[in-house]
Amino acid sequence: MGFGGADTSDTLEGEGPKSMLVRSALICGTVALGLLLSGCTSSAQPEASASPSAVVGSPSQPSSPATSPTSVPPRSPSLDPDYALTINIEIVGGKTVPNGVKINVPVGQKVILNVSSDTDDEIHAHLGEKDYELAVRAGSPAKGSFTLDSPGSFEVESHHLEKTIVILNAR
Amino acid sequence: MLIPLHGIASRHDLPLPFSFVVVGAVLALTISFVILIFAWRKPRFDQVGGRPMSRVTAVVDHPITRLVARAVVLAAYVWAGLAMMAGQDLLTNPIFGFAFVWMWVGLVPISLLLGQFWRATNPLRTIHGALCALARVDPERGLLALSARVGVWPAAAGIFGFVWLELVQPDRTTLAVLRVWALAWLVILVLGAIVFGQRWIGAADPFETYASTLAQMSIWRRVGDQLRLVNPLAGLNAWHAPPGATAVVAALLGSTAFDSFTNTSWWIRVVQDSNVPTVLWGTGGLLAMIIIVFVSFSLAAAWMGRYGGRPAGAYPRLMVASLLPIVLGYVVAHYATLLIVEGQRTAINFSDPLGRGWNVFDSAEMGVNSAIFAYPTAIALVQLCAIVGGHVLGIVCAHEKAVALLPPDRALQGQLPLLLVMVGYTCAGLVLLFSP
Numbered sequence: 001m002g003f004g005g006a007d008t009s010d011t012l013e014g015e016g017p018k019s020m021l022v023r024s025a026l027i028c029g030t031v032a033l034g035l036l037l038s039g040c041t042s043s044a045q046p047e048a049s050a051s052p053s054a055v056v057g058s059p060s061q062p063s064s065p066a067t068s069p070t071s072v073p074p075r076s077p078s079l080d081p082d083y084a085l086t087i088n089i090e091i092v093g094g095k096t097v098p099n100g101v102k103i104n105v106p107v108g109q110k111v112i113l114n115v116s117s118d119t120d121d122e123i124h125a126h127l128g129e130k131d132y133e134l135a136v137r138a139g140s141p142a143k144g145s146f147t148l149d150s151p152g153s154f155e156v157e158s159h160h161l162e163k164t165i166v167i168l169n170a171r
Numbered sequence: 172m173l174i175p176l177h178g179i180a181s182r183h184d185l186p187l188p189f190s191f192v193v194v195g196a197v198l199a200l201t202i203s204f205v206i207l208i209f210a211w212r213k214p215r216f217d218q219v220g221g222r223p224m225s226r227v228t229a230v231v232d233h234p235i236t237r238l239v240a241r242a243v244v245l246a247a248y249v250w251a252g253l254a255m256m257a258g259q260d261l262l263t264n265p266i267f268g269f270a271f272v273w274m275w276v277g278l279v280p281i282s283l284l285l286g287q288f289w290r291a292t293n294p295l296r297t298i299h300g301a302l303c304a305l306a307r308v309d310p311e312r313g314l315l316a317l318s319a320r321v322g323v324w325p326a327a328a329g330i331f332g333f334v335w336l337e338l339v340q341p342d343r344t345t346l347a348v349l350r351v352w353a354l355a356w357l358v359i360l361v362l363g364a365i366v367f368g369q370r371w372i373g374a375a376d377p378f379e380t381y382a383s384t385l386a387q388m389s390i391w392r393r394v395g396d397q398l399r400l401v402n403p404l405a406g407l408n409a410w411h412a413p414p415g416a417t418a419v420v421a422a423l424l425g426s427t428a429f430d431s432f433t434n435t436s437w438w439i440r441v442v443q444d445s446n447v448p449t450v451l452w453g454t455g456g457l458l459a460m461i462i463i464v465f466v467s468f469s470l471a472a473a474w475m476g477r478y479g480g481r482p483a484g485a486y487p488r489l490m491v492a493s494l495l496p497i498v499l500g501y502v503v504a505h506y507a508t509l510l511i512v513e514g515q516r517t518a519i520n521f522s523d524p525l526g527r528g529w530n531v532f533d534s535a536e537m538g539v540n541s542a543i544f545a546y547p548t549a550i551a552l553v554q555l556c557a558i559v560g561g562h563v564l565g566i567v568c569a570h571e572k573a574v575a576l577l578p579p580d581r582a583l584q585g586q587l588p589l590l591l592v593m594v595g596y597t598c599a600g601l602v603l604l605f606s607p
Contacts, residue, residue: 077467100439102186102606124173128182129543151547153183157176162341163443164176167436169185171547 009045071149082108084145089165091117091136096158102167109148115158116141122159125168128152174344178337178432179267179555180513184554185547187604191555199562199597203590206566207583214575216408220451237291244292254524256352260346265524267344268517270353276510278382279468279502286391289382294398295357295372296310300365313368320375322414323384325363327422329356329377331461334426336434339453380419390496406565408571410492414443417487418465420494424596425461427501432456445507467595471588475573478581489576490589493569497593500561504554508543515539548586554604562597566590 085105094149105111115123117136125132125146134144148154148170159163175181186503189405225506230236255266290296293594303310332352333346342348363371372379433456436499442452476483515537522535543550573586 094203095444099443124175126173126175126181128544129539131181137373143331150541151185151542152544153185155175155177155179155183159173162176162449164439167434167439170186 035171056127057157058168083169084112086112086114087116089113091115091119091121091161093118094161096161096163096165098166100164100167102169104169104171105148107148107151110145110166111148112143112145114143119160121161123156123165124159125154125156127154130141173338174262178509179262180220180342180509181270182512182544183605184432184508184550186606187551187554187601189605191551192274192601192605194534195559195601196436198559200594202559203566203594207586207590208565210567212574212579212582214571216405216571217575218407219399219405220391220401221392221394221402221405223397223399225397228396231398232396240288240292241294241297245294245297248294250521250524252353254598255346255350256281258346258524259526261342261526263520263523263526264346264524265397265520266346266349267519268513268520270349272510272513272517274378275333275337275381276502276506277514278378278509279385279499279506282382282386283499284391286386286389287383287393289386290373290379293372293376293379295360295364296377299361299369300493301521302361302365309340309367310364313371315363315366317367317370317374320414322416323374323380323419324415325371325375326377326380327415327527329375329424330381330426331457332508333377334429334452335424335457336391338426338430339450339457341450381423384416384419384495384584385499386543387492388499404568404571407492407495407568411489412488414488417491420491420498421465421468422461423498424494424501424560426457427498428464428599428603430505431600431606434606436607438528462568464596467592468589471592474588475577475585478585479577481576486538486576490569490572493565493589495592496561496564496568497596497600498561500557500559500565501595503557503561504600504604507553507557508550511543512539512541525553527601547562555601558604562593565593569593 010023085103087098087103111125113123113125113134115121115134115136117138119138121136123134123136123142123144127146127148128150132144132146134142136142148168151170154170155164155169156168157164173181251266251269252262254269258264258266278289302311304325325341336343336348336352340348340352360372360376363375364447367374373383374380387407388403389406390400390403392399392409433453438456442449445452468491469487472486473483475486475490480485481489518534519539520530520535522532523529528535569586569589570582573589574582577585
């Protein structure tokens with residue numbers, strides 16, 4: 001849309017002593033900040049490598065479903081298939097428990113959904129190439145399971161309420 | 172395929188590891204101040220420079236090239252329109268990917284690689300031109316004159332409309348909703364072009380404005396009537412932003428940030444617990460993000476008025492080019508995997524617009540190659556480099572503008588608030604990708 005050169009009419013020659021002062025003050029500030037923040041980096045390193053090998057969700061306390069074991073091998077390919085992540089879902093009065101909680105899981109994890117709802121609903125798990133669907137009848141608990149085959153962030157949603165129940169971050 | 176609540180993808184990028192956020196923030200801050208302190212003191216890009224490409228210009232400007240390019244693009248839109256008006260109301264209808272992925276995200280690489288290609292082949296211009304040819308009137312002339320002060324303000328409103336459709340509109344992946352929006356877009360743009368002349372399309376089409384704004388960072392730039400292969404930074408520096416450009420850029424940056432923000436568990440929990448309708452939350456949140464970007468950038472740029480010879484209100488528009496690399500970094504970090512994976516799915520579905528088992532372009536049998544998701548660390552690294560790289564280029568661009576606009580002994584103080592605001596955008600972008 002626009003052609004031609006930039007406005008350069010304000011350019012003047014020379015550099016005042018005030019600018020030198022500002023410059024040296026800025027250098028000090030930058031170095032200090034850099035040191036400060038690189039200190040943060042090293043203390044934050046362990047957090048990144050702490051990926052839980054398997055996680056069991058506690059049903060009624062959605063706030064702590066992703067408690068990671070203390071010592072974990074970096075990537076454990078040998079997962080016990082029986083050791084599944086169970087997510088208990090309650091849908092009451094138009095609200096879901098859990099409510100938009102994020103859970104870290106390893107790739108290959110089997111996930112079991114235990115759903116009880118006071119209305120008919122469908123639980124959708126968006127899993128990339130193949131999605132998972134679980135029909136739920138009012139008042140009768142439903143159970144279903146799927147496996148997270150590849151990395152990514154996957155949403156489990158109540159279709160009728162249009163609400164996100166959990167987000168599974170598979171690494 | 173089941174319709175996801177958010178967007179059209181069934182799988183999203185993993186959160187950025189926290190260590191990446193910290194490294195990115197440290198890099199952004201350090202490099203910013205290093206540039207501020209040690210970089211050049213006199214404008215370097217006062218000439219666009221580059222290499223004139225007379226052969227390329229001749230080919231690009233040839234009437235046959237223009238005709239073929241316009242015809243191919245128009246045909247693609249007509250084909251997508253067929254899918255929208257007569258196709259099935261399923262996610263396998265290619266129109267959803269066409270609008271939300273091919274058009275909105277695809278215009279980014281197209282504009283960077285091919286310059287003002289979007290503007291040259293905009294089907295709205297083709298339709299309007301054809302109507303004018305039929306009526307034997309000059310497409311440049313409308314019934315009323317459009318004031319130059321209008322700039323791209325209508326397009327800023329249009330971009331808000333599109334991102335509202337993309338991020339807030341309930342049932343956005345149904346044909347009924349999309350038809351209303353698409354027809355409104357077509358009617359407002361073509362009728363407006365008849366009233367105000369062809370210039371209206373450049374002023375009001377959200378897609379063309381987004382594309383031609385990003386094309387300022389392209390390797391191609393037209394100087395006079397000659398195409399040049401240029402340093403994108405020098406090209407960007409030569410851009411005279413039209414009135415409203417700040418609002419356009421704020422809408423692009425703010426909406427991308429909002430897209431991330433709605434993925435935080437805090438936002439999901441609060442909105443889902445609340446009795447206020449989700450649409451109101453979404454509209455308010457989207458508006459708030461855009462206004463935050465607009466106001467913070469405008470104030471920081473206006474600060475330069477203390478040191479320069481222009482009124483403070485003139486600086487936001489003079490400086491807005493420096494936000495474009497940051498917008499680009501955000502967009503790459505957020506939508507690269509979407510473009511690659513959902514872009515393929517759209518290509519597959521494009522062979523069968525009506526859902527009748529057609530295979531017109533021989534793409535229906537192709538599978539979506541989503542192997543890219545098997546490399547989450549590589550994705551995170553690309554996201555980090557995009558955000559930090561965009562930030563660094565933005566700082567370089569702002570510095571160049573500042574030394575050109577302010578007296579040399581004042582350029583540092585003058586650009587400091589803007590630098591801090593940009594560091595803020597970058598850190599916010601990283602934290603939002605970490606998605607707590």
